[in-house]
Amino acid sequence: MSSACYILGVSREKGAGRGRSYHQYCGVARALDVVGERWTLLIIRDLLLGPRRYKDLLEGLPGIGTNLLADRLRELETRGIIRRTVLPPPAGSTVYELTQLGEALGPAVFELGLWGARTLGLPKDDDQVPTAAVFVAMRVMFKPEKAAGINEAYELHVDGHVFEVRVEDGQVLTREGLAHAPAATFTLDGRTLLALLREGLDPKTALAARRVQGNADSLERFVSFFAKTPEVANTPT
Numbered sequence: 001m002s003s004a005c006y007i008l009g010v011s012r013e014k015g016a017g018r019g020r021s022y023h024q025y026c027g028v029a030r031a032l033d034v035v036g037e038r039w040t041l042l043i044i045r046d047l048l049l050g051p052r053r054y055k056d057l058l059e060g061l062p063g064i065g066t067n068l069l070a071d072r073l074r075e076l077e078t079r080g081i082i083r084r085t086v087l088p089p090p091a092g093s094t095v096y097e098l099t100q101l102g103e104a105l106g107p108a109v110f111e112l113g114l115w116g117a118r119t120l121g122l123p124k125d126d127d128q129v130p131t132a133a134v135f136v137a138m139r140v141m142f143k144p145e146k147a148a149g150i151n152e153a154y155e156l157h158v159d160g161h162v163f164e165v166r167v168e169d170g171q172v173l174t175r176e177g178l179a180h181a182p183a184a185t186f187t188l189d190g191r192t193l194l195a196l197l198r199e200g201l202d203p204k205t206a207l208a209a210r211r212v213q214g215n216a217d218s219l220e221r222f223v224s225f226f227a228k229t230p231e232v233a234n235t236p237t
Helices: 003-008 027-035 040-047 054-060 066-078 106-117 131-141 190-198 203-208 216-224
Strands: 082-086 094-098 151-158 161-168 172-176 184-188
Touching: 027 040, 040 054, 040 066, 040 082, 040 094, 040 106, 040 131, 054 066, 054 094, 066 082, 106 131, 131 161, 131 172, 131 190, 151 190, 184 190, 184 216, 190 203, 190 216, 203 216
Parallel strands: 151 184
Antiparallel strands: 082 094, 151 161, 161 172
């Protein structure tokens, strides 16, 4: 057994060994036992933006199938990574949210996304752009030096959903929901947002083409807070 695996290893919880396991006393292997199944990390990615209803998760994960989503949610709940709760009135909806244990996966998801972004290239015509993924990626694309001393909130209406991006003196928070006292509001689609943040689409060009609704100066400042994610020019196939 490697020393790294020994240091990272944790004891198996009773009842948590349902399903396949690598049966290795290693933190990496144990993490994959818990979140390595297909779709699981994408569910966690979406919940990093806040509580979501079952139908919102299903909509944001096209192709998963309702039975499979229910299975994944049940497994994550059993392992203490997510929990069900009811939103206060007037909503009153049952939602899924991350527990403290689930929130602790955030840094790993961000780093994995940053690594994966190096091989993305430009989106293909048939590629879907999951809105939640863009707002999660914004946390690792954020350039704190550009936002030093700035305290502003932005409200983005993207593909029928509303998100808040809050910049507070060199830090950024992204979540789904209305922004409190936003400095600016933008309406656009996910493809345009991705083009602004990753592909170098000029904010003034996007506004002139009516791909975005909002104030030009505010949009330029907002986009300046985020760096294009790195790409690898010659990715082996």
